[in-house]
Amino acid sequence: xxxxxxxxxxxxxxNTIARGLPVRSPMPILTGIKMYATDTDLYMTSSNSDIxxxxxxxxxxxxxxxxxxxxxxxxxxxxxIRKINSKKINLYLSDDKVLxxxxxxxxxxxxIMDPVDYPKIDFVLHENPLVIDADVLKGVIRETxxxxxxxxKKPILTGVNLKNVGGKLIATATDSFxxxxxxxxxxxxxxxxxxxxxxxxxxxxxxxxDQYGERVTLYFGTNKxxxxxxxxxxxxxxxxxxxxxxxxxxxxxxxxxxKFNKDELVEAVERVSLLSPRDKATDREITYSIIKLxxxxxxxxxxxxxxxxxxxxxxxxxxxSIDSANPITIGFSSRYLIEALRSFISTEVSLNLSGAIRxxxxxxxxxxxxxxLILPVNME
Amino acid sequence: xxxxxxxxxxxxxxNTIARGLPVRSPMPILTGIKMYATDTDLYMTSSNSDIxxxxxxxxxxxxxxxxxxxxxxxxxxxxxIRKINSKKINLYLSDDKVLxxxxxxxxxxxxIMDPVDYPKIDFVLHENPLVIDADVLKGVIRETxxxxxxxxKKPILTGVNLKNVGGKLIATATDSFxxxxxxxxxxxxxxxxxxxxxxxxxxxxxxxxDQYGERVTLYFGTNKxxxxxxxxxxxxxxxxxxxxxxxxxxxxxxxxxxKFNKDELVEAVERVSLLSPRDKATDREITYSIIKLxxxxxxxxxxxxxxxxxxxxxxxxxxxSIDSANPITIGFSSRYLIEALRSFISTEVSLNLSGAIRxxxxxxxxxxxxxxLILPVNME
Numbered sequence: 001x002x003x004x005x006x007x008x009x010x011x012x013x014x015n016t017i018a019r020g021l022p023v024r025s026p027m028p029i030l031t032g033i034k035m036y037a038t039d040t041d042l043y044m045t046s047s048n049s050d051i052x053x054x055x056x057x058x059x060x061x062x063x064x065x066x067x068x069x070x071x072x073x074x075x076x077x078x079x080x081i082r083k084i085n086s087k088k089i090n091l092y093l094s095d096d097k098v099l100x101x102x103x104x105x106x107x108x109x110x111x112i113m114d115p116v117d118y119p120k121i122d123f124v125l126h127e128n129p130l131v132i133d134a135d136v137l138k139g140v141i142r143e144t145x146x147x148x149x150x151x152x153k154k155p156i157l158t159g160v161n162l163k164n165v166g167g168k169l170i171a172t173a174t175d176s177f178x179x180x181x182x183x184x185x186x187x188x189x190x191x192x193x194x195x196x197x198x199x200x201x202x203x204x205x206x207x208x209x210d211q212y213g214e215r216v217t218l219y220f221g222t223n224k225x226x227x228x229x230x231x232x233x234x235x236x237x238x239x240x241x242x243x244x245x246x247x248x249x250x251x252x253x254x255x256x257x258x259k260f261n262k263d264e265l266v267e268a269v270e271r272v273s274l275l276s277p278r279d280k281a282t283d284r285e286i287t288y289s290i291i292k293l294x295x296x297x298x299x300x301x302x303x304x305x306x307x308x309x310x311x312x313x314x315x316x317x318x319x320x321s322i323d324s325a326n327p328i329t330i331g332f333s334s335r336y337l338i339e340a341l342r343s344f345i346s347t348e349v350s351l352n353l354s355g356a357i358r359x360x361x362x363x364x365x366x367x368x369x370x371x372x373l374i375l376p377v378n379m380e
Numbered sequence: 381x382x383x384x385x386x387x388x389x390x391x392x393x394x395n396t397i398a399r400g401l402p403v404r405s406p407m408p409i410l411t412g413i414k415m416y417a418t419d420t421d422l423y424m425t426s427s428n429s430d431i432x433x434x435x436x437x438x439x440x441x442x443x444x445x446x447x448x449x450x451x452x453x454x455x456x457x458x459x460x461i462r463k464i465n466s467k468k469i470n471l472y473l474s475d476d477k478v479l480x481x482x483x484x485x486x487x488x489x490x491x492i493m494d495p496v497d498y499p500k501i502d503f504v505l506h507e508n509p510l511v512i513d514a515d516v517l518k519g520v521i522r523e524t525x526x527x528x529x530x531x532x533k534k535p536i537l538t539g540v541n542l543k544n545v546g547g548k549l550i551a552t553a554t555d556s557f558x559x560x561x562x563x564x565x566x567x568x569x570x571x572x573x574x575x576x577x578x579x580x581x582x583x584x585x586x587x588x589x590d591q592y593g594e595r596v597t598l599y600f601g602t603n604k605x606x607x608x609x610x611x612x613x614x615x616x617x618x619x620x621x622x623x624x625x626x627x628x629x630x631x632x633x634x635x636x637x638x639k640f641n642k643d644e645l646v647e648a649v650e651r652v653s654l655l656s657p658r659d660k661a662t663d664r665e666i667t668y669s670i671i672k673l674x675x676x677x678x679x680x681x682x683x684x685x686x687x688x689x690x691x692x693x694x695x696x697x698x699x700x701s702i703d704s705a706n707p708i709t710i711g712f713s714s715r716y717l718i719e720a721l722r723s724f725i726s727t728e729v730s731l732n733l734s735g736a737i738r739x740x741x742x743x744x745x746x747x748x749x750x751x752x753l754i755l756p757v758n759m760e
Contacts, residue, residue, distance in 0.1 A: 107693070108691065108694075271460065271463045274459050314488075317485070
């Protein structure tokens with residue numbers, strides 16, 4: 001193998017490849033990047049227990065003097081290409097089993113691994129993929145993935161569920177104490193699917209898609225999802241098991257509707273939560289940073305907390321609109337509310353309540369088909 | 381106590397007070413900030429085992445309705461003032477032993493501590509202080525403090541030594557493997573001093589002085605140094621013991637002088653050091669990240685490293701000038717060289733060598749009276 005290429009192109013592709021590179025692995029060869037130069041193209045592959053990534057480079061700066069393949073130590077190779085500031089980079093295998101990196105007056109020799117030891121990665125290409133806008137997919141992920149469970153107690157809840165219901169893609173995430181749901185229209189003829197994607201895979205996919213705004217192609221395999229865009233194939237394993245039915249969690253009626261300027265609400269909640277009791281040792285995540293929201297007289301909303309160890313905090317807010325039959329006090333995790341509010345692009349959001357211990361939901365006037373639900377804690 | 385003040389003024393002063401606040405303390409009251417409002421001024425004090433800080437505020441926005449004193453929990457108080465975005469803040473003690481913070485529609489009640497339990501801090505004011513430019517003091521600290529020891533094996537080496545030698549302030553830091561020395565002119569009549577300031581105190585002093593560019597006043601006490609500027613008194617304890625005589629460490633003659641563009645040298649060393657062997661477990665800090673520098677034929681300088689586990693790296697550099705009798709290869713810590721080079725503002729720096737296992741020094745054409753010395757390792 002002997003190739004030369006613009007550093008900028010190589011680095012951009014390596015930053016994508018980094019998404020699939022494990023920090024360590026029971027299979028040491030997976031800490032390497034597989035490089036395979038044909039007569040015309042350069043393939044690079046990385047893989048860990050969740051994700052496999054492949055890029056195909058045929059940039060016009062790429063010159064392949066000699067095809068070939070190798071596996072290079074991933075982290076140090078990427079570090080070197082990042083630090084180099086020459087325009088061109090020359091990579092070749094030398095007799096003594098090293099990859100030589102030449103750039104201006106610098107020369108780096110990396111000990112390589114045998115490409116025959118690199119496992120074969122099957123990418124689940126097939127004839128009937130689903131094509132959607134990259135921005136739609138990015139939105140779906142950003143608006144739901146934060147609500148997945150971090151604990152492995154119910155592994156299925158560490159993923160985002162994607163389901164096709166008659167031409168609507170329903171994305172759902174829940175950790176049992178809150179729920180995020182986004183619905184987007186897709187090709188009404190597309191076949192049924194019901195898959196759950198690990199949250200970490202979606203985090204890495206977001207970084208890989210980055211600024212790209214054109215279309216992406218999704219291939220649904222039996223236990224894999226392949227997302228294809230630009231010159232990139234990004235494949236993730238799926239979580240085993242049936243995703244719980246969450247449709248009955250969302251109340252049908254909301255007698256109390258409060259509308260707020262979103263930024264004002266976020267800032268007030270953030271300040272009050274500085275004093276909310278921290279209880280990280282607890283098993284129930286929801287008891288973390290509990291605050292209270294009350295409807296007071298004169299249509300003022302009070303956000304407050306009491307902390308026996310440090311002190312009390314309260315903020316008064318004037319909602320932009322209020323539709324309420326009765327006064328109510330509701331307690332919940334401030335972190336859940338802040339994370340939910342941050343998922344909206346709307347300037348104005350509504351809190352829709354149906355009772356002090358019934359789930360409440362948040363919607364935004366400019367965020368169609370996005371529902372954030374939070375389960376209150378009993379303040380009695 | 382009942383005062384009101386512009387949030388911005390209070391926060392700016394709290395950011396200074398934060399420099400002396402311990403994260404935790406065997407004396408819980410020291411995790412608090414002492415506040416003392418006279419008829420006209422607000423004093424705030426923080427103190428930990430190394431540093432005590434006092435600010436006196438008499439800003440025109442300060443209105444003292446009622447003098448008084450208290451000790452407020454430091455971290456949470458600063459966090460709240462940071463998060464508030466109102467212009468004015470009102471602070472008052474209420475009957476039930478809490479400090480009330482009022483800002484717009486927010487109200488925070490913090491449990492306070494008894495100010496009589498707060499230790500009395502003696503600031504070593506006296507009639508004969510030394511006045512110097514803040515920028516000079518900042519330069520002295522920045523150019524030396526990084527070379528202090530991090531290990532507590534020889535505690536005196538964890539500080540920067542400041543000595544008056546006939547109207548010259550000599551600042552010296554060494555961890556036994558490298559040495560930084562800066563000399564600046566002071567009042568030739570000023571009394572002798574020879575003190576060693578803990579590196580952490582100087583780190584915090586740099587943050588406290590920040591952008592301030594006027595004059596600072598130094599008061600030398602027997603075991604304390606007080607630095608006074610703006611409305612701030614910053615006092616640090618001094619390290620016990622005699623600082624070692626380092627004057628004989630610096631060679632008198634340098635038969636080899638290599639001049640480089642500083643940025644080119646830093647970048648080449650950073651790249652090569654990506655492959656230099658890491659040996660963090662070792663006792664001798666200097667074995668960390670060892671690289672070699674060699675004078676090759678055609679006046680080319682080669683920076684290189686060999687790493688049995690990963691591979692080799694080399695970079696060729698063309699010095700801006702070279703004055704050398706013989707070829708030489710010298711090995712040293714790349715981290716030490718990079719940290720030393722970063723202390724210079726000069727575009728061009730000179731490496732002055734006197735032998736493969738003799739200390740070499742670095743100077744910069746625009747950095748008068750700054751000497752960085754590095755002890756090589758034996759590469760045989």
